[in-house]
Amino acid sequence: xxxxxxxxxxxxxxxxxxxxxxxxxxxxxxxxxxxxxxxxxxxxxxxxxxxxxxxxxxxxxxxxxxxxxxxxxxxxxxxxxxxxxxxxxxxxxxxxxxxxxxxxxxxxxxxxxxxxxxxxxxxxxxxxxxxxxxxxxxxxxxxxxxxxxxxxxxxxxxxxxxxxxxxxxxxxxxxxxxxxxxxxxxxxxxxxxxxxxxxxxxxxxxxxxxxxxxxxxxxxxxxxxxxxxxxxxxxxxxxxxxxxxxxxxxxxxxxxxxxxx
Amino acid sequence: xxxxxxxxxxxxxxxxxxxxxxxxxxxxxxxxxxxxxxxxxxxxxxxxxxxxxxxxxxxxxxxxxxxxxxxxxxxxxxxxxxxxxxxxxxxxxxxxxxxxxxxxxxxxxxxxxxxxxxxxxxxxxxxxxxxxxxxxxxxxxxxxxxxxxxxxxxxxxxxxxxxxxxxxxxxxxxxxxxxxxxxxxxxxxxxxxxxxxxxxxxxxxxxxxxxxxxxxxxxxxxxxxxxxxxxxxxxxxxxxxxxxxxxxxxxxxxxxxxxxxxxxxxxxxxxxxxxxxxxxxxxxxx
Numbered sequence: 058x059x060x061x062x063x064x065x066x067x068x069x070x071x072x073x074x075x076x077x078x079x080x081x082x083x084x085x086x087x088x089x090x091x092x093x094x095x096x097x098x099x100x101x102x103x104x105x106x107x108x109x110x111x112x113x114x115x116x117x118x119x120x121x122x123x124x125x126x127x128x129x130x131x132x133x134x135x136x137x138x139x140x141x142x143x144x145x146x147x148x149x150x151x152x153x154x155x156x157x158x159x160x161x162x163x164x165x166x167x168x169x170x171x172x173x174x175x176x177x178x179x180x181x182x183x184x185x186x187x188x189x190x191x192x193x194x195x196x197x198x199x200x201x202x203x204x205x206x207x208x209x210x211x212x213x214x215x216x217x218x219x220x221x222x223x224x225x226x227x228x229x230x231x232x233x234x235x236x237x238x239x240x241x242x243x244x245x246x247x248x249x250x251x252x253x254x255x256x257x258x259x260x261x262x263x264x265x266x267x268x269x270x271x272x273x274x275x276x277x278x279x280x281x282x283x284x285x286x287x288x289x290x291x292x293x294x295x296x297x298x299x300x301x302x303x304x305x306x307x308x309x310x311x312x313x314x315x316x317x318x
Numbered sequence: 319x320x321x322x323x324x325x326x327x328x329x330x331x332x333x334x335x336x337x338x339x340x341x342x343x344x345x346x347x348x349x350x351x352x353x354x355x356x357x358x359x360x361x362x363x364x365x366x367x368x369x370x371x372x373x374x375x376x377x378x379x380x381x382x383x384x385x386x387x388x389x390x391x392x393x394x395x396x397x398x399x400x401x402x403x404x405x406x407x408x409x410x411x412x413x414x415x416x417x418x419x420x421x422x423x424x425x426x427x428x429x430x431x432x433x434x435x436x437x438x439x440x441x442x443x444x445x446x447x448x449x450x451x452x453x454x455x456x457x458x459x460x461x462x463x464x465x466x467x468x469x470x471x472x473x474x475x476x477x478x479x480x481x482x483x484x485x486x487x488x489x490x491x492x493x494x495x496x497x498x499x500x501x502x503x504x505x506x507x508x509x510x511x512x513x514x515x516x517x518x519x520x521x522x523x524x525x526x527x528x529x530x531x532x533x534x535x536x537x538x539x540x541x542x543x544x545x546x547x548x549x550x551x552x553x554x555x556x557x558x559x560x561x562x563x564x565x566x567x568x569x570x571x572x573x574x575x576x577x578x579x580x581x582x583x584x585x586x587x588x589x590x591x592x593x594x595x596x597x598x599x600x601x602x603x604x
Contacts, residue, residue, distance in 0.1 A: 077474070078569060118477055144480040155475035169479040172380045172486070217479070 063093030065127070066225050066263045067115050072124035074107055074114045083122055084110050088289040090282070095261040097251045099274040101309045102284030108267035109152055111284065112227045115265065116149045129224070145173060148218030152229040152267075154210045156202045162213045163189070163198035170220050185220060191256050192216050208239040219250075222257050226250060228266040232273055244273055271298075271309045283309075358585065365563040366555070369492055372484045384490060391494025395456045395554075396501050403502050406451065407509025415439060415514020420521045428525065432533030435511065440542055441601065444507040446594055448499055449553040453586045456498070457561040460491055461582045464565025465575035473566065488562045496554035503550045541604045549597050553590055560586045 069090040076082045084107030092098055092115075102108050113119040114126055117133035126133045131143055156165045166189070167181035176184065189195045192212050197205050205213070211231060218226060228247070232240050253261040268274055271281070281292040285305050292298045298306060376384075415435060422431050464487060467473055476483045515530050564582035 113474070116478060118474055144478075147478075149478040151471065151475060151478075153471065155471045157472055157475075158470075168383075169481065171383045172479070172481050175380050175382050177382050221480070 063095065064130075065091050066094050066096075066129060067092035067265070068125075068127040069115070069121070070125050070127075072114070072126050073122040074110050075119065075122045076107070076110055077113060077119055080119070080122075084287065085284055085289050086123075086287050088124070090289060090291065092263060092265060095251065095263055097247070097263075097276070097279045098265045098282060099271065099279055100265065100267045100282045100284060101269070101271050101306075102267070103305065103309070104269060106284040107287070108284055109229050111289070112149065112229050112265065112267060116147050116227050117144065118149075145169075145221050146224045148221070148223035148226045150211070150214045150218045150226070150228040150231060152233060154202075154207075154214040156210060156213060156217070158202055161199050161201055162194060162205060162209070165202070166194075166198075166213060166216045166220055169217065173221060185216070188216050188220060188256060206236075207234050208236050211235060211239070211243075215246075219256065222260075223262065224260070225263045226265070228264070230267050230269065232268065232270070240273055244276070248276070269309065271306075272311075361567065362560055362563050362585075362589075365567055366559045369484060369488050369559060369562075372482065373489050373492065376482065376485045376489070379485065384485060387486070387490035388493050391490045392497045393494075395452060395494040395498025399452070399455065399498070399502060400505065402451075402455075403448070403506050404509055406447070407506045408513045410439070410443065410447065410506070410510040411513025411515075412517045414443065415510055416517025416521065419514060419518035419523055419525075423518075423521075423523045428523070431525075432530075432537040435514070435534060436537040436542060439510050439514075440507055440538065440546060441597075442594070444510065445499070445503045445546065445549050445553060446590065448503040448506050448550070449557060449590045450587065452495065452499055452502065452554075453557045453561070453583060453590070456495065457557045457586055458579055458583055460558070460561040461565040461579040462575055464562055465570050465578055466572065468566055468568075469570045469572045469575060483566065487566065488558075491562055492555060492558040495558035496551050499554035499557070500547065500550040503546070541601070545597055545600065545604075549593065552593050556589045556593060557586050560589055 067090065069088045072088040072090075073083045074085040074088065076084050088111075100108055100111065110119060114121055114133070115128065117126075117128050120126075120134050129143060129146055156162070157168070160168065163182060163185065164178070167176075167178070167185050170176060170184055171178065171181045186195075189198055192215065194209065194212055194216055197209050197213070202210055202213075215228070215231075218228075226247070228243075231243050231247075235243070247264050247266065250257065250262045251264050253259045266274065274281075275295055277295055280294060281298050283290045283292055283303075283306060292301075292306075298310075301307065301310075415438075418434055418438065419428075419431055422428050422434065467487070473483050473487075476486060511534065515525075515527065518525065561582045564578045564585075568578075570578060
């Protein structure tokens, strides 16, 4: 299907994204971006270019300073107020996981399910069993986040985002600080989600990831964009960006794998 | 709701005022303090209304998640502090009530003893002391917990999961604090009156337990019970709202948390004294 004919899942028009820490500070301006249903987008950029803020804006957690941002056809300014149910159609994996330190990994993953469906802890535990198995998290379910490596914390954050079976998945810098095995696992698994995974009832999920290194995300079917100097530049497919002369893009294409912390 | 909350309460102006250079005159100083006071009042007022709205609208929502949190907070602000309050009640009884009884006996004014006790312990010292102790013991912990959660981005994480932070984080703390201040005040008053009598008895004041209880009962009116309940519930609400407001409503960095905790406790004390003054006025009017 032609990308333009797919229904828009995320649509920004002349949007200005602000920083979460200072909502008066623009980090990217005049963004025109359309993410179609089932597409897989990779948004690249150096550190501190506003990638996380862009995702928060796309998720409806941060209103744009100017312009509009529509998610699943709704203006994100209304998210959480007029349309609380719409929030649940979007999953967000934060760059630093943001798991709750006073809960176990299993409790973290079950929390949204318990809250939204009013379940007791044992009921929720039963519900998330398959998801834990799928993401190989079962051995860590009873562990506190402080006692688990970053690789598994990141997967737990993914499980927490997937537990409500979202239609859109936004992952902020998912490969940052991961070990090689996990760095390989993430693009493969997100690809499966994009195509439709049994964990989400076989329904294709629209995926957007941010990154500081493009090479792990190389794929002919993915679409790419660059955040640079407060500008958002849609780049097209891998074939279109591979022959670039842009120094920033070259740097991101050649970026070595980040060391696990 | 959450977004409005964040937007409504992010007071860049407030920071500007706080970080401004030293004032050049007393009028500048007073003006700055007045603006800060009004800004805080506006923020806390808005936060209170939002909290009340969520409390009423979502009390039954996600009950299997939020109600256990409410019970935990009631334990934390109430039953867990009972041993400490028994000791405080004993101290209060020996230091204040016993002293007053013996002083009144020395000047032959023992007939005024019961009304003095009611005014000192039931109306003033009991509720205010309980509120101060809970503010220091639990309120400060609220600011630090919520401030840390805010600084670590856990509040955004809750919003991303479709969980209302006010419902999940604030409502249990408000209910727990209200229940804690009310019930611990009752225990503190009972303990202080009992230990006060014990102290007076040890000093040889000729008053039987029956006479003591009878005098106390005669000095109490229905307003005392109603105002005691109202005052303690309002103290609990104010403490919880002020501490949660400072912990949650404004963007924080980890290094800001201790500063904000001090500010919250100071404002909590001020607010409780203000509420107490209003109740003194109500006592006079009634």
